Amino acid sequence: MADIDEEALRREVDAALGHGGQQQQGPQTFQPEPGSHIKHVIGVISGKGGVGKSLVTGAIATSLRRDGRKVAIMDADITGPSIPKMFGMSGKHALARDEKLVPIESDGGIKVMSTNLVLENETDPVLWRGPMLMGALRQFFEETRWGDIDYLLVDMPPGTGDVALTVFQSLPIEGVVIVSSPQDLVQMVVGKALNMAAMMEVPVIGLVENLSWLPCPNCGERVEPFGPSKLQETAAHFGIAALDQLPIDPRIARSCDEGNFEQVLPEGFVAKAVEQIEAHEQVA
Numbered sequence: 001m002a003d004i005d006e007e008a009l010r011r012e013v014d015a016a017l018g019h020g021g022q023q024q025q026g027p028q029t030f031q032p033e034p035g036s037h038i039k040h041v042i043g044v045i046s047g048k049g050g051v052g053k054s055l056v057t058g059a060i061a062t063s064l065r066r067d068g069r070k071v072a073i074m075d076a077d078i079t080g081p082s083i084p085k086m087f088g089m090s091g092k093h094a095l096a097r098d099e100k101l102v103p104i105e106s107d108g109g110i111k112v113m114s115t116n117l118v119l120e121n122e123t124d125p126v127l128w129r130g131p132m133l134m135g136a137l138r139q140f141f142e143e144t145r146w147g148d149i150d151y152l153l154v155d156m157p158p159g160t161g162d163v164a165l166t167v168f169q170s171l172p173i174e175g176v177v178i179v180s181s182p183q184d185l186v187q188m189v190v191g192k193a194l195n196m197a198a199m200m201e202v203p204v205i206g207l208v209e210n211l212s213w214l215p216c217p218n219c220g221e222r223v224e225p226f227g228p229s230k231l232q233e234t235a236a237h238f239g240i241a242a243l244d245q246l247p248i249d250p251r252i253a254r255s256c257d258e259g260n261f262e263q264v265l266p267e268g269f270v271a272k273a274v275e276q277i278e279a280h281e282q283v284a
Contacts, residue, residue, distance in 0.1 A: 075114030088259030206241030
């Protein structure tokens with residue numbers, strides 16, 4: 001593998017996002033640029049990585065779009081972005097117009113802004129420290145021409161680090177969907193995400209359990225490779241809504257790699273999450 005010129009890569013990304021000068025410190029409240037109107041901002045979070053948070057984000061966005069909503073995704077998983085590939089945007093680049101970034105629109109009409117859309121190559125690592133990460137978040141929200149949006153889904157990084165904290169502090173998040181898997185210590189992992197939301201005074205819309213089951217290829221019986229579901233138990237323990245139990249589906253996994261996620265996603269895949277989000281809209 002060729003050596004990576006880290007300093008050159010930093011300069012490239014700085015130029016793409018317009019970074020430079022003194023970075024402001026401390027929490028700030030981000031506002032959309034004057035030409036954009038975003039009605040609802042919903043975060044999708046997880047206590048750890050590897051549970052399919054981006055898949056759930058994409059599924060909720062696709063389902064809302066199928067319902068006729070104007071939908072966008074802000075990929076706040078800055079150092080591990082996967083949304084563009086899911087939506088067939090590999091190799092595409094967001095451009096600037098009148099000093100504002102213009103998001104890429106998927107075939108289904110979902111607008112996306114992500115780090116991978118400003119890098120020259122999507123496989124380049126993002127070697128940024130905290131202030132640069134915060135600057136990217138700010139530009140993705142308030143210096144991007146989102147237009148009129150009913151729902152902006154924010155795909156947050158896993159865990160409870162700086163980027164997640166900035167999203168909670170600086171974006172007008174109305175509620176969050178927590179994504180988990182049916183593995184040991186799931187209550188501890190969900191608890192971390194839940195407690196962070198509580199500390200930031202952000203309502204929890206509910207809990208989605210991914211990787212919950214799969215149909216046996218021989219008999220069709222439901223198989224639980226990670227053990228019995230803990231969705232109801234965990235949701236009851238924390239007093240939050242139990243939403244969808246999502247299967248392990250090779251077709252969906254393949255569609256994320258092939259970029260036709262919108263076309264392959266089954267109807268009703270995250271029906272309970274979407275229903276709860278739309279119900280939350282009525283009381284937000």
